[in-house]
Amino acid sequence: xxxxxxSPTHLIKTRGQQxxxxxxxxxxxxxxxxxxxxxxxxxxxxxxxxxxxERQRGNFPDRFSGHQFPNxxxxxxxxxxxxxxxxxxxxxxxxxxxxxxxxxxxxxxRLLVL
Amino acid sequence: AQSVAQPEDQVNVxxxxxxxxxxxxxxxxxxxxxxxxxYPNRGLQFLLKYITGDNLVKGSYGFExxxxxxxxxFHLKKPSALVSDSALYFCAVSPLRNxxxxxxxxxxxxRLLVSx
Numbered sequence: 692x693x694x695x696x697x698s699p700t701h702l703i704k705t706r707g708q709q710x711x712x713x714x715x716x717x718x719x720x721x722x723x724x725x726x727x728x729x730x731x732x733x734x735x736x737x738x739x740x741x742x743x744x745e746r747q748r749g750n751f752p753d754r755f756s757g758h759q760f761p762n763x764x765x766x767x768x769x770x771x772x773x774x775x776x777x778x779x780x781x782x783x784x785x786x787x788x789x790x791x792x793x794x795x796x797x798x799x800x801r802l803l804v805l
Numbered sequence: 806a807q808s809v810a811q812p813e814d815q816v817n818v819x820x821x822x823x824x825x826x827x828x829x830x831x832x833x834x835x836x837x838x839x840x841x842x843x844y845p846n847r848g849l850q851f852l853l854k855y856i857t858g859d860n861l862v863k864g865s866y867g868f869e870x871x872x873x874x875x876x877x878x879f880h881l882k883k884p885s886a887l888v889s890d891s892a893l894y895f896c897a898v899s900p901l902r903n904x905x906x907x908x909x910x911x912x913x914x915x916r917l918l919v920s921x
Binding site for chain 2: 695697724726731732733734735736739747749781783785792793794795796797798799
């Protein structure tokens with residue numbers, strides 16, 4: 692049973708560039724959430740995708756956008772990168788429709804903005 | 806708005822001793838409560854959760870947590886610590902909402918250091 696996978700594992704970009712991160716959910720899951728974990732902090736919710744639509748959004752600017760594909764995989768796009776965007780980006784998946792849900796996390800993509 | 810507090814940045818315990826990692830929460834309505842563990846350069850691993858029912862929840866690797874509604878706490882415990890338990894522990898809360906709309910709010914994390 693494949694867990695949540697993310698790619699790439701590491702990424703280095705410069706200010707102003709754009710980046711795309713990818714996530715494949717755990718088998719059987721249809722909902723994907725993205726979190727940003729800055730150094731020394733807890734993960735912060737960015738947004739959640741279900742049925743190819745953004746369903747919830749945290750307190751992040753419009754530079755952060757996403758997409759979900761028919762196979763439930765997802766992308767996180769960040770435009771006009773800032774130094775402060777350097778963080779570990781975590782993807783989590785969950786199966787909607789279950790009463791007692793658990794979000795399972797991928798290993799993360801570590802983004803460094805120079 | 807919901808929030809989680811983990812008052813200790815670090816907890817030190819000797820191997821074989823019991824450990825407690827503290828968590829308090831603030832959320833309107835009934836909460837979902839979670840504990841996750843993060844090892845260096847890894848994602849978050851699920852340990853246990855409280856949804857409803859018995860206040861004592863048992864999870865992976867011998868960990869357990871006690872939900873205390875009056876004190877709005879959800880402390881993580883283990884009777885006998887192992888060196889391999891050394892990691893970063895996160896408490897998280899999600900309000901009880903419609904299925905699939907779970908949004909986790911995390912604490913700042915507590916680093917557990919178990920010495921041999």
